[in-house]
Amino acid sequence: VKLEEKERIQLLMSASLAIFLVLAQFCTTSAFAPILLSHPEAAARARHCAFWSGGWGANTAEALMRRRGARDERSRLLLMQAPGVAKLRRAENAPGNVFVDESCIDCGTCRWMSPCFTRSNDKSAVTVQPQSEEERLGALQAMVACPTGSIRTESPDPLSKQATLSFPLPVPGLSNVYHLGYHSPKSYGAAAYLLVREGGNVLVDSPRFNEALAKGIIALGGAKYMYMTHIDDVADHVRWSERLGCTRVMHASEAPRAGLSPGEGSVVLEGVGPWELDSGLRVIFQPGHTRGHTVLLDKEEGVLFTGDHLQKSSRLGFLAAFRRYCWHSWDDQIQSMEGLWKESGGFRAVLPGHGQRLLCTSEQEMEGHLKRCIEWMKEVA
Template sequence: MARADVAHPDNVGGPWFVDTRCIRCDVARHWAPGLIEMDDSGLSYLARQPESPAETAALWRAAEACPTQSIGNLEIRRPPSPPFPYELTPGVLALGHNARSSFGAHSYLVERPDGNLMVDSPRYLRGLAERVDDLGGIRHVLLSHRDDVADADRWAERYGAEVWIHAADADAAPYATAILDGDGTALISPGTIVIPVPGHTEGSVVFHVDDRWLFTGDTLHWNHRRHELDVFPEQTFFSWDELARSMELLSTLRVEWLFAGHGSWHDLGTDLYADQMSSLGDKMRQIGRAGWAQRPRAAYDWY
């Protein structure tokens, strides 16, 4: 629950507010852009009160997704209807309820005729699980890397789901049932392929679905401030050179939508994806990790 006693001093007056327990993960700003903004230290604050039912709904989604539950309303404690799962595009739903243990990473439910996929994990909540039940449950839990595991074990146990992770990161999910080893791709289910992309961590992977959707964890994201595909230099824990090579591998894929763990989801279209990815690996090598991190706003490009 948000705490009015530690409300951000820059909040605009009114019932909605943001408190200062924010961890700078940018989740709320993805869900309520223009309503929630960032101060000079990266903390979120309420820039203006909502002016329409759509904006109010956006703030409820931000409040439910926030991993520190830092967004509140002085007049109403709970949303009139559950904000999540929320359809981003037909077949892909955001699960919200981002976990602090994964620094607020997004997670997704992908509806499939042969069994639904959960990509990375939200907090386990009974109400959310009941709504996932209504959507057909989960057959596979797909973990992009060690950082965004959250409550995957509880979700897998509820549905008896297979849990996929790369061997290099498997110690983060000792309950995993499907361990990918080496640098080869693997077929998870019809139309769903897992591809190793070391860089952020040694065991980072992406999931390519139906030759159109790419779920990237912390490997690649849409930087909504730069309006371009981007990587995280300061959070490249394994190898910058390997990450550049991973970008070259990903550039060969056909992608319409990108769904990141950190960073915003985005409907790129195949042309924009191909154009930006064609040079990303080379740019990373030319600029280097230190140069990439020194670009404007780099200190808060963890989204």
């Protein structure tokens, strides 16, 4: 039977995805990886492959075995993006207008943004349809934030435009921090934030580029700095720095892979810090997840932006690190966590790139959470 042209294109795209997957695993796990990544452009391209194939890290048998599960899962999710599969409504969705399709990569963004979403069979699903206007708006904001466009509606919702224009969205409980939404598939759906302050605003990590969002950021005063925690979450940083005219900040161990060099509209942090980026802003060196991971502390408000270093686990119910996705060294990450409280001087809020936020009523409460996290990290080492 002669295939229709559309079916031929779908088969070709599926085959291309499979080839991409093989190349991604080769680039990050083979003995040739150091050679392949020696060229800046090759390194930049391979970084995206590394995200899907299991991440950066030492090429040891133990490390590769530990990452096999992560690679297999992300390989499965990548292949589910194939045309004809991605648009299917998941059977796990509750009947109603809002649904998640099969292109979901299980980044978890929608689940901490709206209670209508939960995890079901390794992906997100709408298990309770939104009823009130507030619930509908929250679900639609999650749809805007979704990095893969996997949240959809059977029919248009009148609140869709309001949801689209609602970002930057104030973070509840904090007076000067905004969630930027528009998560990027390049960072596996990491959250980005805008810290608004008199000395100049700070863009924390990168959302996917969107002109409406850019105008919203400019309306709040633009951005003096674009601080990036580590290489995984840089996404569209070049476009954002060009649009906002902000100075990019990153650790020297991560900067080359992002194409950053000192003195070219960027600040490259050398050594182990800590560094005072501006009055009341401290960058703290926290290697572990990656070799040059850092976190940013707003000392005045007691807010810590943690990237992929620290988050509140929905599964465990307390602060935790990503054991399965530790690309560099778990021992180093434990050591970093043990020194975090002293180097920071204390904080009351954790805003991660992945995972749930944690806002405490006092620094003492947060210190207790951090001690519990360190105990758990040692238990699973």
